[in-house]
Amino acid sequence: MGGRRHPAGRLTGHYDWVWGLVELADGRLATWSRDGTARLWAAEGITLAVLTGHTALVELADGRLATWSDGDTAQLWAADGITLAVLTGHTAQVEGLVELADGRLDTWSANEAIVWSHPDNSPDAEINGTLLPLSSQAALVSATGVYLASAFGPLLAFDLPGC
Secondary structure, three states: OOOOOOOOOOOOOOOOOEEEEEEOOOOOEEEEEOOOEEEEEOOOOOEEEEEEOOOEEEEOOOOOEEEEOOOOEEEEEOOOOOEEEEEEOOOOOEEEEEEOOOOOEEEEEOOEEEEEOOOOOOEEEEEEOOOOOOOOOEEEEOOOOEEEEEOOOOEEEEEOOOO
């Protein structure tokens, strides 16, 4: 206790700020960076895959990965880093992505949220709202099919088609 700690290893490869790091369910590591890439790493620090085009990442329950950034798309990747689908349809910068309890995905931007069907990833429902910008929001769908969203203010509730 109180001794000096030394790095166990380094993850090198990004050329700009690293925004985040997460340990994936299978023990690999994932990082995402301002350089427009996400990287998958073996636990020993070896680069396994480079996912290009986005600056944020989340692991889905089935092991797929999803990325998004300041463009108007999100992207789905196989666990090994192979592109599966590009989610297009937003008219503004995608601010976030969350997996819903039923396996569908929700992406949001400053002026809308889109719920994507599973498994074909086509838009299932579009939720538009201009009461508050939806950036930096938290979002979820309740068991009763009510879409809940919050952004620096009151919690908003919308009926979600298809639930």
